[in-house]
Amino acid sequence: MSPISSRRPIPYAHQWVDREDIEEVVKVLRSDWLTQGPRIKKFEDLLCQYTGARYAVAVSSGTAGLHIACLAAGMGKGDEAITSSITFVASANCAIYCGGRPVFADIQKDTINIDPKEIEKKINKKTAAIIPVHFAGHPCDLEEIRAIAKRHKLFVIEDAAHALGAEYKGERIGSCKYSDMTVFSFHPVKHITTGEGGAVLTNRRGLYEKLLMLRNHGITRDRRRLLAKDKGPWYYEMRLLGFNYRITDFQCALGISQLKKINRFLKRRREIADIYDSGLSGIDGLELPCERDYVSSGWHIYVIRVRGRAKRRMVYEAMSRSGITPSVHYRPVYLNPYYADMGYRKGTCPKAEEYYSQALTIPLYPRMSDREVLYVVKRVKEALE
Ligand SMILES: Cc1ncc(COP(=O)(O)O)c(C=O)c1O
Numbered sequence: 001m002s003p004i005s006s007r008r009p010i011p012y013a014h015q016w017v018d019r020e021d022i023e024e025v026v027k028v029l030r031s032d033w034l035t036q037g038p039r040i041k042k043f044e045d046l047l048c049q050y051t052g053a054r055y056a057v058a059v060s061s062g063t064a065g066l067h068i069a070c071l072a073a074g075m076g077k078g079d080e081a082i083t084s085s086i087t088f089v090a091s092a093n094c095a096i097y098c099g100g101r102p103v104f105a106d107i108q109k110d111t112i113n114i115d116p117k118e119i120e121k122k123i124n125k126k127t128a129a130i131i132p133v134h135f136a137g138h139p140c141d142l143e144e145i146r147a148i149a150k151r152h153k154l155f156v157i158e159d160a161a162h163a164l165g166a167e168y169k170g171e172r173i174g175s176c177k178y179s180d181m182t183v184f185s186f187h188p189v190k191h192i193t194t195g196e197g198g199a200v201l202t203n204r205r206g207l208y209e210k211l212l213m214l215r216n217h218g219i220t221r222d223r224r225r226l227l228a229k230d231k232g233p234w235y236y237e238m239r240l241l242g243f244n245y246r247i248t249d250f251q252c253a254l255g256i257s258q259l260k261k262i263n264r265f266l267k268r269r270r271e272i273a274d275i276y277d278s279g280l281s282g283i284d285g286l287e288l289p290c291e292r293d294y295v296s297s298g299w300h301i302y303v304i305r306v307r308g309r310a311k312r313r314m315v316y317e318a319m320s321r322s323g324i325t326p327s328v329h330y331r332p333v334y335l336n337p338y339y340a341d342m343g344y345r346k347g348t349c350p351k352a353e354e355y356y357s358q359a360l361t362i363p364l365y366p367r368m369s370d371r372e373v374l375y376v377v378k379r380v381k382e383a384l385e
Pocket of ligand 1: 061063087088090091161186188196
């Protein structure tokens with residue numbers, strides 16, 4: 001698993017798939033339903049139970065979830081969605097898929113989350129939605145964001161790809177108490193995995209029905225929703241331009257089995273973060289991630305900040321030579337060439353750009369042993385000396 005126990009490097013993230021998970025997937029592979037079967041609704045029901053949301057729509061990826069969430073919110077040509085500058089590109093691309101345009105707001109220095117005050121500055125007549133991202137699993141200032149959205153009549157779509165199991169003021173992320181929809185990702189680096197996969201959660205029945213259609217080509221068979229009545233039991237209508245964003249039953253079987261282990265996964269992630277906190281605190285030029293007292297972070301990733309761009313690179317390279325594969329989350333999205341070509345410019349979010357010059361993600365995943373975690377601590381310290 002690591003340079004200590006074998007030749008494999010320590011990655012920054014890794015899934016936990018055990019025999020129980022594999023057996024559940026195999027059961028479905030032997031059944032009649034590979035897709036569009038009963039495991040999907042079961043997985044969705046369990047996600048609702050876990051988060052407290054009323055409705056869940058499981059989809060083929062978190063990106064697909066963000067896309068149909070934006071469409072369900074009515075995002076279209078000329079609309080703007082305000083999102084964080086420090087996130088994965090999908091949080092912004094989803095607006096473009098709908099003919100809209102992402103607007104990037106700067107971050108808070110401590111949480112690296114979108115700053116509500118920066119959101120206010122970016123609102124104009126074209127703004128349709130806010131897409132806050134719970135970076136690294138630390139919840140955003142949802143209460144403040146909700147209040148802004150209410151004042152300006154905007155949708156809030158939480159990008160919770162990093163935050164399954166995180167809590168904000170006693171409420172689980174995904175409950176949608178402060179938002180219209182919440183999107184999760186089940187990519188293997190995330191808290192639970194379905195291979196590829198995601199889900200959109202909501203408390204609003206109207207949005208739920210739209211999301212169901214958008215996942216499946218815009219088709220409905222719901223008798224109550226059909227325009228034409230009594231056309232026969234085979235009859236369906238395509239009412240929107242939707243997609244095939246369906247997830248399979250064997251993926252959902254994996255998701256169901258993984259969800260049983262979520263508490264254990266979260267506990268181990270926190271234990272590892274605690275070891276890093278104590279092992280790396282008090283080092284000059286090194287800043288550690290925070291956890292505000294009214295949240296419980298999901299500890300999706302552990303990002304240290306190394307002052308000095310050259311020094312960050314040096315630490316990255318020293319770790320790579322030691323059999324550790326760190327990562328950097330993230331470069332401000334708008335600095336990507338695609339966005340530069342669209343006219344987005346360096347300097348848009350100064351705090352995000354400064355953060356990017358220092359950020360380094362060190363390994364954190366439930367399967368890491370204490371020995372491996374301590375090995376990472378040792379290597380970071382040595383590289384900084
Ligand atoms: C913040 C964020 N949003 C969205 C996504 C997209 O999720 P997926 O990879 O399941 O499409 C990711 C995935 O890495 C992510 O980190």
